[in-house]
Amino acid sequence: MKLLYLTFLVLPAALLCFQSANSILAHAEEDELDDVVDIEGEDSQVVGDDALGDDDDSVVKSSQDVDTTILFTKPITNYGDNAFDLQAGYPVEFLVGFINKGNEDYIVETMEASFRYPMDYTYYIQNFTRLPYNREVKPKQEATFAYIFTPNEAFAGRPFGLNIQLNYRDASGNYYQEAVYNQTINVVEVSEGLDGETFFLYVFLGAACVLILVLGQQALSSLARRRSPRAAPKPLETGTANDVDYDWLPKEVVNQLKKSPKTPKQSPRMRKAKRSAGDD
DSSP: OHHHHHHHHHHHHHHHHHHHHHHHHHHHHHHTOSSOOOSSOOSSOOOTHHHHTOOGGGOOOOOTTEEEEEEEEESOOOTTSSOOEEETTSOEEEEEEEEEOSSSOEEEEEEEEEEEETTEEEEEEEEOOOEEEEEEEOTTOEEEEEEEEOOOGGGTTEEEEEEEEEEEEETTOOEEEEEEEEEEEEEEOOOOSOOHHHHHHHHHHHHHHHHHHHHHHHHHHHHHHHHSOOOOOOOOOOOOTTOOOOTTSOHHHHHHHHHSOOOSSOOHHHHHHHHHHHHO
């Protein structure tokens, strides 16, 4: 029984230590992801120093006849804050509004998002999918475009620069590019439900409580047996050794026997009385 209780205590502790070691190794592997690119298989990635080689002359600017707005639908954000949290492993959804204030048509071609190094936005960490739209927006009209991406779980617990670019052109063939969103965000890890480490911790505490209760009960029982007084032996009850039926004797003989209850030997007179009673 004690071996079973000891197993209940040692097994959860061993599993808890094993899981903690795995989590430490996982965090150590995540720390090595300094230049991670194309984790989800997106195209057109630029990494590290390759992004720094862009010339200022090749930068495409936005059009003065176009206004853009962005609205995050998942997660809900407070636009008064400079940074907000994105949940690692969960999709991020937003809508981009495109307003044509000019006198010529504009064609919205693609939209793309990327994670940048927060200290230097020209340093790319990860590019997400470039979605094609190829939608024409007439003068004095508006259009809305949806986009969705999912931060990788390996980026949890780190700040990144989120850059969202909208690519479009006018009817004359001039290309434009506008940064709809270009701010720092935090990628956080969301823990739902009961994880393995917490579960084994509860199992360990439960086994310890059961063991303490059983040991306490055994200690109280042994203490009570020591303090309880020993019961005195019961007297042995014996019946009457001289139970004799005197109904068959005459009353005179019975009265004489009552006067002398202990008669070790019968007198000749008694033997004669018994013989005379038997003859009757």
